[in-house]
Structure formats: C-alpha cells, structure tokens
Amino acid sequence: MTLKTYPTTGHARPRATAEFLQISTVTLWRWEKNNPEFPKSTRISKRVSVYDAQEIRQWVKAQSAGSAGVL
Template sequence: MKIIRPRQAAEKCGIGLPTIWAWARDKPDFPKPVRLSGNASGFIEEEIDAYLERKVVEYRAAPEKRETAVVAAQKSAQMRRQRKMQRGDHAA
C-alpha cells in the first residue's frame, strides 16, 4: 500500500487541490483521506487508481448518457445566446 499526498492525488485525477478535498467531502464513492499526523493527510494510491478505473468503465459503458449531456449543453448554450440577443447584448 502506498500513500500519496493530496497534491499527487489531485494530479493523478487531473484536478486541482481544492477539488480533491471537495470530492473527498462530497462524493460518496471517492476515496477518503487518511490522516498521517496532526496536519498531514494522504490518499491510498490504489484506491485513487481504482476510482479512476471505475470512472473510465462507467464512461465507456454509457455513450448515450454522454451524447445526452452534449445535446443538453448545446441547447443550454443556444438558450443563453438567445436570451442575450433578446436583452440587446449582441456581442454573443
């Protein structure tokens, strides 16, 4: 078992340090940190790796969800542009 510091865990996940702490706090399926001493914490590297592997499997198993999310984002962007145009903000 290897313990990595939060910055290393964040880099592995491709996110920032504040986000790693938010995920640890808010995402029930994200690995919880291990307290090493009074002010030092770390994450078990194997748990971070397993989390990332699960996310890859979920992502690849659900292409229809990705497509739906893309379509929703496009519609949302289009609606924002339309609202800007209605307000007279033509720099959209």
C-alpha cells in the first residue's frame, strides 16, 4: 500500500492500514492496544474492523513532525 493508494478519507481495513504503515497486522493491533495516542479501530460488524484513514494519516504526520529534529 502506498501513500497514493491509501484512502485520504473514509474507512480502511487493518491489513491496508498495516501495509500503509509498513508494519505487520500484529504490530498494528499492538500499537492500538499499547499506545493511547494511536487511532482506535471501529468494529462495524462481528468480524470487520476498520480505521479512519484520515486519523491514521494525521497520526503519521504528527509522528513525522515530532521526530523532525531528532538524530
């Protein structure tokens, strides 16, 4: 999943979100569980969870801005 193919708005499934972040889905779930600042998924049915694509993009942008001066 590239920056161009990941949605800018709407919902994204966990696998697409993990690919966008270049991590495994297990790591994605771990980040959600252990990092209070990481966007939470929404369960839309018994077996389907989604992330808000705009929230994920904003989180990535915030992480990039926070590490701008770090060597």
